[in-house]
Amino acid sequence: MYRTNLYKKAGEKMNPQFKKGVLEICVLVILEKKDCYGYELIEKISKHIKISEGTIYPLLHKLTTEGFCITYLQESAEGPSRKYYQLTESGVEYLRKNLIEWKAFTKSVDTIIELGDEENHE
Numbered sequence: 001m002y003r004t005n006l007y008k009k010a011g012e013k014m015n016p017q018f019k020k021g022v023l024e025i026c027v028l029v030i031l032e033k034k035d036c037y038g039y040e041l042i043e044k045i046s047k048h049i050k051i052s053e054g055t056i057y058p059l060l061h062k063l064t065t066e067g068f069c070i071t072y073l074q075e076s077a078e079g080p081s082r083k084y085y086q087l088t089e090s091g092v093e094y095l096r097k098n099l100i101e102w103k104a105f106t107k108s109v110d111t112i113i114e115l116g117d118e119e120n121h122e
Contacts, residue, residue: 019049024059025102028087028095031069037082060085068094 026045030036036044042056063069068091073081087095 014049019051019055022102023049023051023055024063025095025098027056027059027063028068028091028098031085031087032092032095035084035086037074037084041085063091067091 023045026049027041030041030044038057038060039053041060042051042053045051045056060069064071064085068088069085070088071083071085074084076082
């Protein structure tokens, strides 16, 4: 129970540097599954990581400028047209490369944490 509460609190007040490194991958993974508008991305990510609007829109601009996303407008029944983001082929390649690097990185960090735990319990 203590660990669960600890993780919940950590997710609410996560180190900003942790978030900064992972948000791009989160956005790309979501866009690979489905085109989304900015606020929709914020809602999806906010279910798991506390973020603000101010972090997503500059990232979407960067991804678009670098050619990893394209945008298009689509009418909305709930108001003005929405700008949707769609992953390009180079965006998919970029995502694949980053996922490989991310998995290797997190595996290495997990190994260090486990080794640290073993050393503390000997």
